[in-house]
Amino acid sequence: MTSNHDIAVIGGGLSGFAAALVCAAAGRKTLLFAPKGPVDRRTSALMMPSIEILRRHDLIGDPAEIGTALEKIRIIDATSRLLRTGETLFESSEAGVEAFGYNLPNADLLDAFAARAEAEANLTVIDAAASRISGKAGAFEIEDGDGKTHSVSLIVGADGKKSSVRAFAGIGTREHAYDQAALVANLKLSRPLDGCSVEFHYENGPFTLVPGGENNANLVWIDKRAALDAAKADPGRLAATINEKSSHLFGHIELTSPAFIFELMSLTANRFGKDGVVLVGESAHAFPPIGAQGLNLGLRDVESLAEALQSAELLPSGAEWADAVSNAYEHGRRRDVTGTGLFVDTLFRTLIAGFLPADAVRLAGLTALRSLPGLRKSAFRLGMGAR
Numbered sequence: 001m002t003s004n005h006d007i008a009v010i011g012g013g014l015s016g017f018a019a020a021l022v023c024a025a026a027g028r029k030t031l032l033f034a035p036k037g038p039v040d041r042r043t044s045a046l047m048m049p050s051i052e053i054l055r056r057h058d059l060i061g062d063p064a065e066i067g068t069a070l071e072k073i074r075i076i077d078a079t080s081r082l083l084r085t086g087e088t089l090f091e092s093s094e095a096g097v098e099a100f101g102y103n104l105p106n107a108d109l110l111d112a113f114a115a116r117a118e119a120e121a122n123l124t125v126i127d128a129a130a131s132r133i134s135g136k137a138g139a140f141e142i143e144d145g146d147g148k149t150h151s152v153s154l155i156v157g158a159d160g161k162k163s164s165v166r167a168f169a170g171i172g173t174r175e176h177a178y179d180q181a182a183l184v185a186n187l188k189l190s191r192p193l194d195g196c197s198v199e200f201h202y203e204n205g206p207f208t209l210v211p212g213g214e215n216n217a218n219l220v221w222i223d224k225r226a227a228l229d230a231a232k233a234d235p236g237r238l239a240a241t242i243n244e245k246s247s248h249l250f251g252h253i254e255l256t257s258p259a260f261i262f263e264l265m266s267l268t269a270n271r272f273g274k275d276g277v278v279l280v281g282e283s284a285h286a287f288p289p290i291g292a293q294g295l296n297l298g299l300r301d302v303e304s305l306a307e308a309l310q311s312a313e314l315l316p317s318g319a320e321w322a323d324a325v326s327n328a329y330e331h332g333r334r335r336d337v338t339g340t341g342l343f344v345d346t347l348f349r350t351l352i353a354g355f356l357p358a359d360a361v362r363l364a365g366l367t368a369l370r371s372l373p374g375l376r377k378s379a380f381r382l383g384m385g386a387r
Protein backbone atom coordinates (compact mmCIF):
# COMPACT_ATOMS: atom_id res chain seq x y z
CA MET A 1 0.00 0.00 0.00
CA THR A 2 1.29 3.53 -0.80
CA SER A 3 0.45 6.93 0.69
CA ASN A 4 1.29 10.27 -0.97
CA HIS A 5 2.37 13.38 0.90
CA ASP A 6 4.35 16.52 0.07
CA ILE A 7 6.75 16.26 2.99
CA ALA A 8 7.98 13.50 5.32
CA VAL A 9 9.50 14.58 8.63
CA ILE A 10 11.53 11.71 10.07
CA GLY A 11 11.93 11.83 13.87
CA GLY A 12 9.43 12.90 16.52
CA GLY A 13 11.73 14.64 19.03
CA LEU A 14 11.10 18.30 19.82
CA SER A 15 12.73 19.59 16.61
CA GLY A 16 10.90 17.09 14.41
CA PHE A 17 7.46 17.71 15.91
CA ALA A 18 7.93 21.49 15.64
CA ALA A 19 9.16 21.16 12.03
CA ALA A 20 6.20 18.95 11.07
CA LEU A 21 3.71 21.45 12.51
CA VAL A 22 5.34 24.30 10.59
CA CYS A 23 5.32 22.29 7.32
CA ALA A 24 1.65 21.44 7.73
CA ALA A 25 0.79 25.06 8.60
CA ALA A 26 2.49 26.09 5.32
CA GLY A 27 -0.29 24.17 3.57
CA ARG A 28 1.78 21.09 2.59
CA LYS A 29 0.50 17.56 3.29
CA THR A 30 2.95 16.32 5.87
CA LEU A 31 3.72 12.91 7.32
CA LEU A 32 5.61 12.67 10.63
CA PHE A 33 7.40 9.43 11.50
CA ALA A 34 7.43 9.56 15.30
CA PRO A 35 8.00 6.20 16.99
CA LYS A 36 7.23 6.52 20.70
CA GLY A 37 10.33 6.44 22.91
CA PRO A 38 11.02 6.70 26.63
CA VAL A 39 9.82 9.93 28.30
CA ASP A 40 12.46 12.69 28.09
CA ARG A 41 12.78 13.89 31.71
CA ARG A 42 15.12 16.78 30.88
CA THR A 43 14.13 20.43 30.81
CA SER A 44 15.25 22.97 28.23
CA ALA A 45 16.21 26.54 28.92
CA LEU A 46 14.73 28.33 25.92
CA MET A 47 15.75 31.94 25.36
CA MET A 48 13.14 34.60 24.54
CA PRO A 49 13.75 34.51 20.74
CA SER A 50 12.95 30.76 20.83
CA ILE A 51 9.84 31.38 22.91
CA GLU A 52 8.81 33.94 20.29
CA ILE A 53 9.30 31.34 17.53
CA LEU A 54 7.09 28.90 19.45
CA ARG A 55 4.41 31.56 19.97
CA ARG A 56 4.59 32.88 16.40
CA HIS A 57 3.88 29.41 15.02
CA ASP A 58 1.25 28.76 17.70
CA LEU A 59 3.19 25.75 19.03
CA ILE A 60 2.61 26.67 22.68
CA GLY A 61 0.32 28.97 24.66
CA ASP A 62 1.60 31.03 27.56
CA PRO A 63 5.08 29.64 28.45
CA ALA A 64 4.47 30.50 32.13
CA GLU A 65 1.77 27.78 32.17
CA ILE A 66 4.32 25.00 31.68
CA GLY A 67 7.67 26.58 32.54
CA THR A 68 9.62 28.84 34.88
CA ALA A 69 10.86 32.29 33.89
CA LEU A 70 14.67 32.72 33.86
CA GLU A 71 15.23 36.23 35.20
CA LYS A 72 18.83 36.08 36.38
CA ILE A 73 22.02 34.18 35.64
CA ARG A 74 24.64 33.94 38.39
CA ILE A 75 28.08 32.60 37.52
CA ILE A 76 30.30 31.51 40.40
CA ASP A 77 33.94 30.56 39.89
CA ALA A 78 34.25 27.53 42.18
CA THR A 79 37.62 26.39 40.85
CA SER A 80 40.73 26.27 42.98
CA ARG A 81 42.79 27.89 40.23
CA LEU A 82 45.42 30.50 40.76
CA LEU A 83 43.41 33.15 38.93
CA ARG A 84 39.79 33.13 40.06
CA THR A 85 37.00 35.36 38.86
CA GLY A 86 34.55 35.49 41.79
CA GLU A 87 30.92 36.03 40.89
CA THR A 88 29.09 37.62 37.98
CA LEU A 89 25.35 38.32 37.96
CA PHE A 90 23.31 39.05 34.84
CA GLU A 91 19.78 40.36 35.27
CA SER A 92 17.23 40.32 32.47
CA SER A 93 16.04 43.81 33.44
CA GLU A 94 19.49 45.09 32.29
CA ALA A 95 18.75 43.71 28.85
CA GLY A 96 15.36 45.46 28.96
CA VAL A 97 13.37 42.20 29.04
CA GLU A 98 11.26 40.60 31.76
CA ALA A 99 13.08 37.29 31.45
CA PHE A 100 15.98 35.83 29.45
CA GLY A 101 13.69 32.91 28.65
CA TYR A 102 11.89 29.98 30.25
CA ASN A 103 12.94 26.61 31.59
CA LEU A 104 10.45 24.14 30.11
CA PRO A 105 10.07 20.39 30.79
CA ASN A 106 10.77 18.57 27.49
CA ALA A 107 7.89 16.11 28.07
CA ASP A 108 5.36 18.95 28.56
CA LEU A 109 6.64 20.72 25.46
CA LEU A 110 6.26 17.53 23.43
CA ASP A 111 2.71 17.05 24.81
CA ALA A 112 1.85 20.62 23.74
CA PHE A 113 3.17 19.90 20.21
CA ALA A 114 1.27 16.58 20.05
CA ALA A 115 -1.97 18.34 21.05
CA ARG A 116 -1.41 20.91 18.24
CA ALA A 117 -0.70 18.04 15.80
CA GLU A 118 -4.10 16.46 16.50
CA ALA A 119 -5.85 19.63 15.38
CA GLU A 120 -3.72 20.11 12.22
CA ALA A 121 -5.59 18.76 9.19
CA ASN A 122 -2.49 18.65 6.94
CA LEU A 123 -0.46 16.55 9.38
CA THR A 124 -0.51 12.76 9.80
CA VAL A 125 1.58 11.35 12.65
CA ILE A 126 2.54 7.69 12.51
CA ASP A 127 3.98 5.78 15.45
CA ALA A 128 6.60 4.06 13.29
CA ALA A 129 10.24 4.46 12.30
CA ALA A 130 11.27 5.09 8.70
CA SER A 131 13.09 1.89 7.85
CA ARG A 132 14.23 2.49 4.25
CA ILE A 133 14.56 5.58 2.08
CA SER A 134 15.06 5.60 -1.69
CA GLY A 135 14.46 7.86 -4.70
CA LYS A 136 15.26 11.51 -5.32
CA ALA A 137 13.85 15.01 -4.85
CA GLY A 138 10.20 15.08 -5.91
CA ALA A 139 9.93 11.27 -5.77
CA PHE A 140 11.27 9.85 -2.52
CA GLU A 141 9.93 6.53 -1.23
CA ILE A 142 10.01 5.76 2.48
CA GLU A 143 9.14 2.40 4.01
CA ASP A 144 7.83 2.11 7.52
CA GLY A 145 8.29 -0.90 9.81
CA ASP A 146 4.93 -2.39 8.67
CA GLY A 147 6.11 -2.63 5.07
CA LYS A 148 3.96 0.31 3.95
CA THR A 149 5.54 2.68 1.40
CA HIS A 150 5.08 6.47 1.52
CA SER A 151 5.85 8.74 -1.48
CA VAL A 152 6.96 12.31 -0.75
CA SER A 153 8.64 15.21 -2.57
CA LEU A 154 10.72 16.60 0.32
CA ILE A 155 12.32 14.93 3.35
CA VAL A 156 13.04 16.69 6.65
CA GLY A 157 15.59 14.72 8.69
CA ALA A 158 14.97 15.22 12.43
CA ASP A 159 16.28 11.83 13.45
CA GLY A 160 19.00 12.87 15.89
CA LYS A 161 22.79 12.63 16.01
CA LYS A 162 22.99 9.26 14.20
CA SER A 163 20.66 10.47 11.45
CA SER A 164 19.95 7.92 8.72
CA VAL A 165 18.43 10.71 6.61
CA ARG A 166 21.80 12.51 6.69
CA ALA A 167 23.56 9.29 5.64
CA PHE A 168 21.02 8.73 2.83
CA ALA A 169 21.65 12.28 1.55
CA GLY A 170 25.41 11.62 1.56
CA ILE A 171 26.06 14.50 3.97
CA GLY A 172 29.20 14.11 6.09
CA THR A 173 29.85 15.60 9.53
CA ARG A 174 32.57 17.16 11.62
CA GLU A 175 32.53 15.56 15.07
CA HIS A 176 34.38 15.89 18.33
CA ALA A 177 33.84 13.71 21.43
CA TYR A 178 34.51 15.26 24.85
CA ASP A 179 35.86 13.45 27.95
CA GLN A 180 33.01 15.02 29.90
CA ALA A 181 29.41 13.85 30.16
CA ALA A 182 26.32 15.54 31.67
CA LEU A 183 24.34 14.27 34.63
CA VAL A 184 20.79 15.57 34.96
CA ALA A 185 18.39 15.17 37.89
CA ASN A 186 15.52 17.03 39.54
CA LEU A 187 16.15 18.55 42.96
CA LYS A 188 14.26 20.11 45.84
CA LEU A 189 16.14 22.93 47.60
CA SER A 190 15.53 24.33 51.08
CA ARG A 191 15.80 27.86 49.67
CA PRO A 192 14.32 28.75 46.22
CA LEU A 193 16.38 29.93 43.26
CA ASP A 194 13.82 32.72 42.64
CA GLY A 195 14.16 32.66 38.87
CA CYS A 196 17.97 32.66 38.98
CA SER A 197 19.98 30.06 37.07
CA VAL A 198 23.13 29.45 39.11
CA GLU A 199 26.28 28.12 37.40
CA PHE A 200 29.16 26.95 39.57
CA HIS A 201 32.23 26.65 37.36
CA TYR A 202 34.47 23.76 38.40
CA GLU A 203 37.68 22.52 36.77
CA ASN A 204 35.93 19.80 34.73
CA GLY A 205 32.84 21.77 33.76
CA PRO A 206 29.89 23.71 35.11
CA PHE A 207 27.43 22.50 37.77
CA THR A 208 24.20 24.35 37.01
CA LEU A 209 21.00 24.69 39.02
CA VAL A 210 18.17 25.83 36.74
CA PRO A 211 15.00 27.11 38.42
CA GLY A 212 12.07 24.73 38.12
CA GLY A 213 9.45 26.73 40.06
CA GLU A 214 9.02 27.14 43.83
CA ASN A 215 11.83 25.21 45.55
CA ASN A 216 12.47 22.92 42.56
CA ALA A 217 15.60 22.96 40.44
CA ASN A 218 16.91 21.02 37.46
CA LEU A 219 20.52 20.03 37.73
CA VAL A 220 22.90 19.85 34.76
CA TRP A 221 26.29 18.75 36.07
CA ILE A 222 29.13 18.42 33.57
CA ASP A 223 32.16 16.46 34.71
CA LYS A 224 34.46 13.60 33.69
CA ARG A 225 32.37 10.53 32.83
CA ALA A 226 34.04 8.38 35.52
CA ALA A 227 33.18 10.92 38.27
CA LEU A 228 29.54 11.03 37.18
CA ASP A 229 29.26 7.22 36.93
CA ALA A 230 30.73 6.82 40.42
CA ALA A 231 28.35 9.40 41.91
CA LYS A 232 25.30 7.95 40.13
CA ALA A 233 26.09 4.39 41.30
CA ASP A 234 25.65 5.42 44.95
CA PRO A 235 22.56 7.63 45.63
CA GLY A 236 23.91 8.64 49.08
CA ARG A 237 27.19 9.78 47.56
CA LEU A 238 25.36 11.58 44.74
CA ALA A 239 23.19 13.57 47.20
CA ALA A 240 26.26 14.44 49.30
CA THR A 241 28.24 15.57 46.24
CA ILE A 242 25.35 17.74 45.01
CA ASN A 243 25.07 19.42 48.42
CA GLU A 244 28.80 20.02 48.52
CA LYS A 245 29.03 21.36 44.95
CA SER A 246 26.16 23.80 45.59
CA SER A 247 28.32 25.27 48.41
CA HIS A 248 25.18 24.90 50.62
CA LEU A 249 23.96 28.25 49.25
CA PHE A 250 20.40 26.95 49.00
CA GLY A 251 20.25 24.95 52.23
CA HIS A 252 19.83 21.19 52.15
CA ILE A 253 19.17 19.68 48.70
CA GLU A 254 17.23 16.46 48.02
CA LEU A 255 17.00 14.46 44.80
CA THR A 256 13.42 14.10 43.53
CA SER A 257 14.13 11.99 40.44
CA PRO A 258 16.61 9.37 39.27
CA ALA A 259 19.79 10.76 37.68
CA PHE A 260 20.50 10.31 33.94
CA ILE A 261 23.85 10.65 32.20
CA PHE A 262 24.26 11.94 28.62
CA GLU A 263 27.38 11.60 26.47
CA LEU A 264 28.68 14.94 25.17
CA MET A 265 29.90 15.62 21.67
CA SER A 266 29.86 18.32 19.10
CA LEU A 267 28.64 17.52 15.61
CA THR A 268 28.09 19.78 12.64
CA ALA A 269 26.79 18.50 9.31
CA ASN A 270 28.71 19.63 6.24
CA ARG A 271 25.42 20.77 4.68
CA PHE A 272 21.99 21.43 6.11
CA GLY A 273 19.95 21.21 2.91
CA LYS A 274 20.63 19.39 -0.36
CA ASP A 275 18.71 17.76 -3.24
CA GLY A 276 15.29 17.84 -1.60
CA VAL A 277 16.53 16.88 1.89
CA VAL A 278 16.84 19.23 4.86
CA LEU A 279 18.28 18.49 8.30
CA VAL A 280 16.92 20.02 11.51
CA GLY A 281 17.88 19.67 15.18
CA GLU A 282 20.58 17.23 16.22
CA SER A 283 20.70 15.54 12.82
CA ALA A 284 22.32 18.83 11.70
CA HIS A 285 24.18 19.93 14.85
CA ALA A 286 24.77 18.80 18.43
CA PHE A 287 26.71 20.62 21.15
CA PRO A 288 27.40 20.21 24.86
CA PRO A 289 24.68 21.87 26.97
CA ILE A 290 26.73 24.99 27.68
CA GLY A 291 24.93 28.31 27.41
CA ALA A 292 21.70 26.41 26.51
CA GLN A 293 22.12 26.46 22.75
CA GLY A 294 20.99 23.02 21.43
CA LEU A 295 17.21 23.16 21.16
CA ASN A 296 17.34 26.95 20.80
CA LEU A 297 19.29 26.36 17.59
CA GLY A 298 16.88 23.54 16.60
CA LEU A 299 13.97 25.98 16.86
CA ARG A 300 15.84 28.49 14.71
CA ASP A 301 16.17 25.64 12.16
CA VAL A 302 12.40 25.32 12.27
CA GLU A 303 12.01 29.07 11.71
CA SER A 304 14.39 28.89 8.72
CA LEU A 305 12.45 25.94 7.33
CA ALA A 306 9.24 28.00 7.55
CA GLU A 307 11.00 30.82 5.64
CA ALA A 308 12.35 28.40 3.01
CA LEU A 309 8.85 26.97 2.49
CA GLN A 310 7.45 30.47 2.17
CA SER A 311 10.09 31.45 -0.38
CA ALA A 312 8.91 28.57 -2.61
CA GLU A 313 5.21 28.81 -1.83
CA LEU A 314 4.17 29.52 -5.41
CA LEU A 315 5.68 26.28 -6.73
CA PRO A 316 3.59 23.09 -6.75
CA SER A 317 5.02 20.11 -4.83
CA GLY A 318 7.54 18.20 -6.92
CA ALA A 319 11.26 18.06 -7.69
CA GLU A 320 11.71 21.76 -8.52
CA TRP A 321 9.92 22.81 -5.32
CA ALA A 322 11.84 20.34 -3.10
CA ASP A 323 15.17 21.51 -4.57
CA ALA A 324 14.20 25.16 -4.09
CA VAL A 325 13.24 24.58 -0.43
CA SER A 326 16.40 22.59 0.42
CA ASN A 327 18.64 25.18 -1.29
CA ALA A 328 16.95 28.13 0.44
CA TYR A 329 17.25 26.30 3.78
CA GLU A 330 20.96 25.55 3.26
CA HIS A 331 21.56 29.18 2.43
CA GLY A 332 19.62 30.37 5.49
CA ARG A 333 21.23 28.08 8.08
CA ARG A 334 24.98 28.13 7.39
CA ARG A 335 26.02 31.24 9.30
CA ASP A 336 23.92 30.63 12.38
CA VAL A 337 24.85 26.96 12.89
CA THR A 338 28.55 27.47 12.23
CA GLY A 339 28.64 30.55 14.49
CA THR A 340 26.80 28.80 17.32
CA GLY A 341 29.08 25.74 17.08
CA LEU A 342 32.16 27.93 17.35
CA PHE A 343 30.67 29.91 20.25
CA VAL A 344 29.79 26.79 22.31
CA ASP A 345 33.01 24.91 21.55
CA THR A 346 35.20 27.90 22.43
CA LEU A 347 33.23 28.57 25.61
CA PHE A 348 33.45 24.92 26.68
CA ARG A 349 37.17 24.60 25.98
CA THR A 350 37.90 27.87 27.82
CA LEU A 351 35.83 26.77 30.82
CA ILE A 352 37.62 23.46 31.23
CA ALA A 353 41.11 24.51 30.19
CA GLY A 354 43.19 24.49 33.37
CA PHE A 355 46.27 26.36 32.25
CA LEU A 356 47.31 29.82 33.24
CA PRO A 357 46.81 31.70 29.92
CA ALA A 358 43.24 30.37 29.70
CA ASP A 359 42.63 31.38 33.33
CA ALA A 360 43.88 34.86 32.52
CA VAL A 361 41.62 35.14 29.48
CA ARG A 362 38.64 33.93 31.51
CA LEU A 363 39.44 36.38 34.31
CA ALA A 364 39.87 39.30 31.93
CA GLY A 365 36.67 38.33 30.09
CA LEU A 366 34.51 38.03 33.19
CA THR A 367 35.96 41.17 34.77
CA ALA A 368 35.18 43.08 31.58
CA LEU A 369 31.69 41.56 31.52
CA ARG A 370 31.12 42.71 35.08
CA SER A 371 32.17 46.29 34.40
CA LEU A 372 31.51 47.20 30.76
CA PRO A 373 27.82 47.79 29.96
CA GLY A 374 28.36 47.60 26.16
CA LEU A 375 30.09 44.23 26.44
CA ARG A 376 27.38 42.92 28.76
CA LYS A 377 24.75 43.86 26.15
CA SER A 378 26.71 42.01 23.44
CA ALA A 379 27.03 38.97 25.71
CA PHE A 380 23.25 38.97 26.28
CA ARG A 381 22.65 39.11 22.55
CA LEU A 382 25.14 36.29 21.85
CA GLY A 383 23.72 34.06 24.59
CA MET A 384 20.23 34.64 23.27
CA GLY A 385 21.20 33.54 19.79
CA ALA A 386 22.22 36.67 17.86
CA ARG A 387 25.04 35.90 15.40
Ligand SMILES: Cc1cc2nc3c(=O)[nH]c(=O)nc-3n(C[C@H](O)[C@H](O)[C@H](O)COP(=O)(O)OP(=O)(O)OC[C@H]3O[C@@H](n4cnc5c(N)ncnc54)[C@H](O)[C@@H]3O)c2cc1C
Binds near residue numbers: 010159296298
Ligand atom coordinates in the same frame (compact mmCIF):
# COMPACT_ATOMS: atom_id res chain seq x y z
C1 LIG B 1 21.89 17.21 29.42
C2 LIG B 1 21.36 18.06 28.33
C3 LIG B 1 20.73 19.27 28.63
C4 LIG B 1 20.27 20.10 27.62
N1 LIG B 1 19.71 21.30 27.93
C5 LIG B 1 19.33 22.14 26.94
C6 LIG B 1 18.80 23.44 27.25
O1 LIG B 1 18.68 23.81 28.42
N2 LIG B 1 18.44 24.25 26.22
C7 LIG B 1 18.58 23.86 24.91
O2 LIG B 1 18.24 24.65 24.01
N3 LIG B 1 19.05 22.64 24.58
C8 LIG B 1 19.42 21.78 25.57
N4 LIG B 1 19.90 20.54 25.25
C9 LIG B 1 19.90 20.11 23.84
C10 LIG B 1 18.50 19.55 23.46
O3 LIG B 1 18.07 18.60 24.43
C11 LIG B 1 18.57 18.90 22.09
O4 LIG B 1 19.02 19.89 21.19
C12 LIG B 1 17.20 18.44 21.61
O5 LIG B 1 16.58 17.59 22.53
C13 LIG B 1 17.37 17.71 20.29
O6 LIG B 1 16.11 17.39 19.77
P1 LIG B 1 15.98 16.67 18.36
O7 LIG B 1 14.52 16.56 18.10
O8 LIG B 1 16.83 17.34 17.35
O9 LIG B 1 16.66 15.23 18.57
P2 LIG B 1 16.19 13.98 19.41
O10 LIG B 1 15.50 14.41 20.66
O11 LIG B 1 17.38 13.10 19.51
O12 LIG B 1 15.08 13.29 18.51
C14 LIG B 1 15.40 12.47 17.42
C15 LIG B 1 14.21 11.54 17.24
O13 LIG B 1 14.37 10.82 16.01
C16 LIG B 1 13.87 9.52 16.22
N5 LIG B 1 14.39 8.65 15.14
C17 LIG B 1 15.66 8.19 14.96
N6 LIG B 1 15.70 7.42 13.85
C18 LIG B 1 14.45 7.41 13.33
C19 LIG B 1 13.84 6.79 12.19
N7 LIG B 1 14.55 6.03 11.35
N8 LIG B 1 12.52 6.98 11.96
C20 LIG B 1 11.79 7.76 12.79
N9 LIG B 1 12.29 8.37 13.88
C21 LIG B 1 13.60 8.20 14.14
C22 LIG B 1 14.32 9.15 17.63
O14 LIG B 1 13.52 8.13 18.14
C23 LIG B 1 14.10 10.49 18.36
O15 LIG B 1 12.79 10.56 18.90
C24 LIG B 1 20.38 19.69 26.26
C25 LIG B 1 21.00 18.47 25.95
C26 LIG B 1 21.49 17.67 26.97
C27 LIG B 1 22.18 16.39 26.61
